[in-house]
Amino acid sequence: MAKHSKNAHESLWSTPAPEVLRATDTTRIDDIDYSLTPGFEGKKVDGQALLAERGAVLSALQEKLYANGRTGDLRSILLVLQGMDTAGKGGMVRHVIGMVDPQGVDLASFGVPTKQEREHHYLWRIRKELPRGGRIGVFDRSHYEDVLVVAVHDLVPRQVWEARFDEINAFEKELTDEGTHIVKVALFVSPEEQRRRLQERLDRPDKHWKYNPGDVTERGFLPQYRTAYQRVVDRTNTDYAPWHVIQADRKWYSRLAVTELLIDALQKLELDWPKADFDVEHEKKRLAES
Numbered sequence: 001m002a003k004h005s006k007n008a009h010e011s012l013w014s015t016p017a018p019e020v021l022r023a024t025d026t027t028r029i030d031d032i033d034y035s036l037t038p039g040f041e042g043k044k045v046d047g048q049a050l051l052a053e054r055g056a057v058l059s060a061l062q063e064k065l066y067a068n069g070r071t072g073d074l075r076s077i078l079l080v081l082q083g084m085d086t087a088g089k090g091g092m093v094r095h096v097i098g099m100v101d102p103q104g105v106d107l108a109s110f111g112v113p114t115k116q117e118r119e120h121h122y123l124w125r126i127r128k129e130l131p132r133g134g135r136i137g138v139f140d141r142s143h144y145e146d147v148l149v150v151a152v153h154d155l156v157p158r159q160v161w162e163a164r165f166d167e168i169n170a171f172e173k174e175l176t177d178e179g180t181h182i183v184k185v186a187l188f189v190s191p192e193e194q195r196r197r198l199q200e201r202l203d204r205p206d207k208h209w210k211y212n213p214g215d216v217t218e219r220g221f222l223p224q225y226r227t228a229y230q231r232v233v234d235r236t237n238t239d240y241a242p243w244h245v246i247q248a249d250r251k252w253y254s255r256l257a258v259t260e261l262l263i264d265a266l267q268k269l270e271l272d273w274p275k276a277d278f279d280v281e282h283e284k285k286r287l288a289e290s
């Protein structure tokens with residue numbers, strides 16, 4: 001495995017991930033070149049080695065966030081993971097979030113709404129899963145399903161989901177004002193890579209559990225999903241909760257990229273270790289005498 005200097009991430013990233021992946025007014029989902037690894041100059045072996053190194057940085061920052069949370073700091077991070085089946089959301093949780101202490105993670109997955117959830121406003125189930133102070137919250141799918149799958153399959157009238165964009169922006173503004181730093185990520189794989197991943201799920205008995213016949217049905221809706229994602233990016237790419245559009249054909253790249261986004265978000269909090277609320281010298285003396 002390649003060995004890197006302390007600042008390898010600076011030399012291997014020609015443009016930092018948060019900058020190069022951040023969606024802009026000119027982002028076009030239809031123009032994504034899946035073969036690229038934007039901003040990253042290294043190869044797979046470099047990316048994998050760097051992921052381990054940066055994982056240690058992420059973990060140290062997360063411990064600081066957690067420590068502050070334990071002493072009353074209400075700030076948190078919320079990673080919103082969106083992407084179609086096989087885009088690698090599960091792997092992101094396992095391999096990126098898996099690098100930090102699970103005590104400090106609030107993880108939630110959102111599938112087809114249950115009967116009880118359907119009786120409430122679509123943000124009801126989301127609000128229940130928001131991260132506590134000092135935690136990294138991870139949403140594996142999110143409130144965005146209510147403007148994605150819902151629009152693609154006409155689950156509610158257009159005027160209903162159209163109104164949700166403003167509502168989502170207001171909701172995310174409220175969360176931001178309360179101290180939640182939102183990191184929104186949309187993962188995209190090429191149709192060919194998606195086919196390969198689904199094929200693998202069919203070919204390997206240890207992956208059958210991941211296969212859902214509905215995934216092949218959804219493949220037929222790829223163009224509609226791209227349109228729906230474009231709308232999401234166009235309508236909800238705010239300054240306080242911007243989107244990051246990530247090429248996910250190469251898992252090592254998408255995982256490294258999300259690691260960098262989380263490190264960046266945590267660094268922006270400028271965390272310090274919480275001050276002791278007891279007299280340290282006095283306690284040292286007491287311990288020595290005990």
Ligand code: ADP
Nearest residue numbers: 085110111112113122141145146149150155212
């Ligand atoms: P996964 O396939 O990601 O492992 P699940 O099978 O539990 O997870 O559920 C995911 C499915 O739930 C996806 O097809 C997704 O589009 C659907 N889903 C999520 N939220 C909603 C929603 N608000 N309305 C309708 N379908 C939804």
